Amino acid sequence: MTKYDENSIKTLSSLDHIRLRSGMYVGRLGDGSNFEDGIYILIKEIVDNAIDEFIMGHGRKIEIKRDDDGTITVRDYGRGIPLGKLKDAVSQINTGAKYNDEVFQFSVGLNGVGTKAVNALSEHFHAVSFRDGAWAEAIFAAGVLKKHRQGKKSSQKDGTWVQFRPDHSLFGEYQFNEEFILQRLWNYAYLNAGLAILYNKQKIFSNGGLKDLLANEVGDAELYGIAHYRDERLEFALTHTSNYGETYFSFVNGQFTADGGTHQSAFREGVLKGVNEFFKKNYAGEDVREGIAGAVAVRLKEPQFEGQTKNKLGNSDIRGWIVNQVREAVADFLFRNQGAAKKLEAKITQNEKLRKELNTVRKESREAAKRISLKIPKLKDCKFHRGDRDKRGEESTIFITEGDSATGSMVGARDVYTQAIFSLRGKPQNMYAKKRGEIYRNEELYNMMMALGIEEDVATLRYQRIVIATDADHDGFHIRNLLLTFFLQYFEELVVANHMYILETPLFRVRNKKETRYCYSEAERARAVQEIRGAEVTRFKGLGEISPREFGQFIGEDMRIVPVNLKTIKDIQETLTFFMGKNTPERRAFIMENLI
Incomplete structure (x- = not known):
């Protein structure tokens, strides 16, 4: 047995703690294939500091550069870090101005911890501050100071220049995804109207704030002109589309809150009250909000988030003033825009009619629903679920897979506490362009x-992650498309809120008596065959061919899942029409061109 005594107790320096427990500071490490991977959080933490300067009225431009070797450079034109404290401010935990409300009222970053984490997790970190004609710089490697100096003369404008390169010994062979970076930067621009961001010579700028965000998301799908409201603490934009469900983009101090929270629920309540006040009616919430597309952002001095990921706001004291401001602004918008009011009234009336039709279908299915609610066929449930008090509910995952063989392998390998499995009998129905009531007939x-x-x-979703797990063949890809069509058609907010994923499983196993390597591509297989002498190669044609003993590692800690991302919701219907609608000459030409 391992000896447990005084010598077992270790005291780590703040640097060692960050490098050993990096997940506590930047979430997951990852390789750059996921929007929330650590390399993007490192960029976010440095840019957040520049955004804080803009919010406080200092500097209207941020310059960002990414080199091919992964080096990131960020230059802001704010006040600059006080020169005598530069070294400590970028390396010492609990040192910074983010704890002073007079200096930073609505801090975006991690309360002064973010820059230190970036420093500690970078193989190269270089910070320079320009202030009142003087300068100071500090250079680090893996968080260890290599050089520190100050000068009294500088022709540079005030501000801070930071350059870093994520540590390959921690992040491995990472690769930046340009779309993920641009998505974050555009969010910064929408949330900070008037701020110019220059990224690799590309200008990212918004003058309309959340109105521009929503216009970019919904495009021509809007039923009426976007309503927009903005003051120091609250900004929102909304319109309606012909899509099903409710779609929201919510933010707190610049942080995207995928799971919403009190600010989003207060916004929804305020919209309902504003609409009923204007029309002098008592419309049901589901009729007013069906098809709504909204964006809401709040700035708070002390935001309280639920869980480590900051995906859901928990402040209960903000509800009242948000509801009232939204109610007044919505009623005022409808009063000033009579054309929009008429279109909204027609939309609500149509929603009422569709809801009553759907209720009729639900009533017809009530007896079946009672039987199913006792035990849902083909579901192997887990113990903990999203929303449970136990924090393991945040890890809950449901795998949607095909056939009994694949299900059998996964059932034998899964974590029964946090991983559920729903098994399809075969190819589900193509639900493109079908009414919502068709779900009850399938x-x-x-x-x-x-x-x-x-x-x-969708707020009552029982699992944090929905993972589509199908075979890596034509039938498997077809089933994946049918499932994505179903979710995008009726529950697009699940995709917007980052709950949808695709499971990647190995295509090949390359092994000899000493070593086994699993490969996810032809290139990986070729490399493995070269490096493993006398290798035997097995091609996995389906998930069911992988034994439960092997499958455990593919859905465990090192599970590879690819998030389902949307560039904009306005492209959903066009994409579904092209791939899942009626055959057209354009689609046939596309298939023939890409068949090989």
């Missing part, structure tokens, strides 16, 4: 909806 899709807990509202 037993399998109905069972899946009930298993996920999203019949009434």
